[in-house]
Amino acid sequence: MQAMLSEATASIPEPPGDEMVAYLLLFLLAAVLVLGAVCLMLVLHFVAQRRREANADPASDSHPSGTQVAWRNGGVLLVPARWIAVRAATVREVRNALDLSNTAPCSIEDGLAGNHQQSLFLAPPVSGWVLITGPGVPDPVEDVDEVYHFLRALSIKLGSAQFFCFNRALGHHGWAWARGGGIVRGFAWAGETLWNEGEPTPAERSFRMRCPRYADPAPRSAFAKEAILANVDKVPLLAARWSVDPVSVHQQLPNAIGVTGEFTRIRSS
Numbered sequence: 001m002q003a004m005l006s007e008a009t010a011s012i013p014e015p016p017g018d019e020m021v022a023y024l025l026l027f028l029l030a031a032v033l034v035l036g037a038v039c040l041m042l043v044l045h046f047v048a049q050r051r052r053e054a055n056a057d058p059a060s061d062s063h064p065s066g067t068q069v070a071w072r073n074g075g076v077l078l079v080p081a082r083w084i085a086v087r088a089a090t091v092r093e094v095r096n097a098l099d100l101s102n103t104a105p106c107s108i109e110d111g112l113a114g115n116h117q118q119s120l121f122l123a124p125p126v127s128g129w130v131l132i133t134g135p136g137v138p139d140p141v142e143d144v145d146e147v148y149h150f151l152r153a154l155s156i157k158l159g160s161a162q163f164f165c166f167n168r169a170l171g172h173h174g175w176a177w178a179r180g181g182g183i184v185r186g187f188a189w190a191g192e193t194l195w196n197e198g199e200p201t202p203a204e205r206s207f208r209m210r211c212p213r214y215a216d217p218a219p220r221s222a223f224a225k226e227a228i229l230a231n232v233d234k235v236p237l238l239a240a241r242w243s244v245d246p247v248s249v250h251q252q253l254p255n256a257i258g259v260t261g262e263f264t265r266i267r268s269s
Helices: 001-010 018-055 091-098 108-113 140-158 204-205 222-229 232-242 246-252
Strands: 068-072 075-079 082-087 100-107 119-122 128-134 162-167 172-179 182-189 191-199 259-264
Touching: 018 182, 068 162, 075 140, 075 246, 082 140, 082 232, 091 100, 091 119, 091 128, 091 140, 091 259, 100 108, 100 119, 108 119, 108 246, 140 162, 140 172, 140 182, 140 191, 162 232, 172 191, 172 246, 204 232, 232 246
Parallel strands: none
Antiparallel strands: 068 075, 082 128, 082 162, 100 259, 119 128, 119 259, 162 172, 172 182, 182 191
């Protein structure tokens, strides 16, 4: 009997060692973490996509100024798709630099929303910056060189000029800063890099804005594209950090009157 018990006991497999159990637990934990990270990335991608679809203004392409909807403090405002901010104490300085003609007074609301028939709208200065909006502001998608020369010429006349653009529906976006005729920073994206000049500024780095170089391959994965398209919603934030953004101008000067007009495109000397 004793021999039979010993034989039966010997046939029972020994339980796995403590190290094996620990390895299995670590493997399961790692698998759960990886699965959770993938699910989180998918959720964030879905939410960002739905937000862009909700924010995109279907009428923006047909509107003369390409305005878009922006939400700020619970309010809905129309903001321009492209604008320039220049250092100036008065609207008159900017009007003279642009050689505007056929000028007329225009409210902030109508000016920023593009409810006028002229090329440009000049908003009253906020914190030493004058905003220029309207269909006369060049579009880097159509001609990035025109943006470059226009911005340089303005910075020669006024000292400092900044350009911003974004299109939520298409994902196009860009920003640039010229000072005294030189480009400090320039970036534009429309499915590929149209412009990348100068080093990213501290504000760009703090907002984690992705700026592919000319030689970088086009993003293939959905996550890589999403990382670049995330720049779109950060353009107004960058503008507010560099100078001033259209929504802030509207909020600080809700009843102010700016100027609209036609202009002869300035040339750098």
